Amino acid sequence: MKSDTKRILFFVPEWPALASGVLHSQVLSVARFLSESGFECLFVGCEVSDEKATEAGKKVFDVYGIQAFIYGIHSEKHGYVGRLLTARKVYRLTQALVRSFRPTHVYSRSLVGSAYARRIAADSDVISIFDVRGASSEEVKLKRASGGLRYWYIRYLEKKEFRKADRLSCVSKNLRGYIGAQVGRKTISVIPSCVDQNKFFFDREARKEIRAGYGLADDCKLICYCGGLSAWQRVGDIISLFEKLTGSNTQYRFLFVTKQTQQLQKLLGTTTLSKESYFVESCAQDEVYRYLSAADAGIIMRDDTVVNNVASPIKIGEYLGCGLPIILTKGIGDFSELIPQAGIGLLLDEAVDLVGQVNAFMCRLDIEEVRNHCVKFSHEHFAIESYLQEYELLYS
Template sequence: MNTSDKNVLFFVPEWPALDSAILHSQVLSVASFLNQEGFSCRFAGAETSPSRAQEAIAVIAAQYHVQAYVAPVLLPPEGPWSFWRSSRRVYDSMRSELADAGITHVYARSFIGSMWARRLARKLNAISIFDVRGLVGLEKQFTSGSSMKSRFISHLELQQGRRADRLTTVSENLKEYLEDKIGRHDVTVIPSCFNETRFFFDSNARSEIRQSLDLNENDILLCYSGGMSAWQRIADIISLFKRVCSADGRCKALFLTTSQEEVTRQLQKAQFPSGQAFVRGCAHQDVHRYLSAADIGILLRHDTPVNNVASPVKVGEYLACGLPVILTRGIGDYSAMLPAAGVGMLLDETTDIAEQVLQFIHRTNFESLRVKAIRFAKDRLTMSANLNQYRLLYAGSPGNRVQVC
């Protein structure tokens, strides 16, 4: 496929363009990668003030080499109304700004963004693409209970899935869900890919950080990297790590988080073994250094419809830095995929999970498993590994649209 005639606009005005971690790791990194592969990608987003908008434009150009349009129209609090308002305002400016730009595809990654991206695509005679990253309506039902609002959100999500010209999603499970609910069989699956330039095994960092933590070669460092949201099950992780570290003095726990005070408080409340837990925070570009120092990554989720179709980017980040992943059932495609590939262990939560982790540690050669994990990540979870899927998604011309009643 000739990619030089693919002029893609990433239309994502829902989050602050300057410093949204999701936006930078999962949108701008992809735009930058596709530019390197011969596409021509631009970005349309929003910020909270003119000064932040100008700074975002400069940062995006310098770090990603992507031409950006950032409007100072984003207002707190974050939520559906804020998303709608910013998307509408950016749409208003882009339909005239890009009228003669030759845009061939307009990408969106939320159902609200897709509403305006589809309209913009029609104005520009382009193909609309809706990247379905999860199920917001079902997530609302899981966290707050079923309500008219959550059911309406689910309705809007599926409506956009029917109406967008192209659909892409992050897991085979989510593809099957969409096929069942809206009857579309043209969904392209591209997992949440990690950024190869930011996540990789760093042997020097491993030595430096383990030395700073006073770890020897025989110590096993279990790592949790993430936040404190309920769905991340931090209390369960602390409980598991406590039991493992109490049973085997070689085991230590690293919590890499922006919520250091809260994690420290919970560790104290749990009476975690003294000297066996480390709580650290760092800039995004240094996360790989700490992951390189660890030996095992952890990912616990509840077995719910929302998690069954997910594709946590954390999986790729762990593996890229050489960490096998211990995980629970029902995490997208990964709960089956990683153990089958020999780069993860699936916990059976109906029995003693601490004993399962200890058995895994005792039988594992971490040096050889590190090599295997890195290879799996590069072969399956990088943007370059999924280049053919990107080409498939952006194939064709604006005449290749779905017909919507």
């Protein structure tokens, strides 16, 4: 081993290593990329049993080529306190492993993980990295009207980790500004939630096949929503917009790609949308690109709050990677400004007629022309390869 090889310990025991899609798309995929780029990576995580831990370790190595040590001590009980106790146990169990691996950097991506990643880094006299994904205290306030004591506690922990982690990375320029306003730090890397370009791309044959299966004429406009049904995803508002659009133009059709098909079908059954106007699909993650390729636009709606202002929704990169222009609302990370400026989307003004805005946008949309611009934008802003220089600086 070369003495100047950077060795990164990914310390992420907060989520079950098999079940967490976020862990796979935003941590392990990054570890694989860095490993392929000359870094040496080791993953430490948890599962709910020794059997699942063994399965997870094998999967991490087989899929990502990363050596992993997974401990079967994860518990879903007790929320934040449970995650804290789990992280402490893993910290104690990995001390010999850390000495053997001799990391140069210790990565974490939550307040819980950062607290113990800093301990590991201090024990080894190396650099701790806190990958900040959002405004945790503001998320608490959003869920609880006044925030309460939990809000102030999380805010205290947030500021503590912002100050004490050796280096910070975050997902948007807006989040960098938020952190700077909280603790005065200015040197913060910005690397958005990246998309695997090998899994999200435009497939012309899939487009033809799926649209033919739906019986769509060439002039039908298919708008797609892809994601979950949580309140913050505003699916009710999206459906309401779809209802109004069908009243203005019979050529609209709507595609929903979600794991929660039964819940969505029940919701759609309470609306004025005819069953012929929409399609509901559930598929494996590696099949999503096929359905996105069939659509003519993607939609994402969020409330204009601090939580969303600093976010970097991976869904935007997935839509664009498959060639879809985006209909979006104000205040979504850096992209509510970037997408319209690049000519690859519509920024809705919710204070005026939404239907008129969407109709005007879809009528002038040349999908073949804009598709290439969307894919190019995705490669430039969401491909992990575009951020190698930032990663090299972060892990220098």
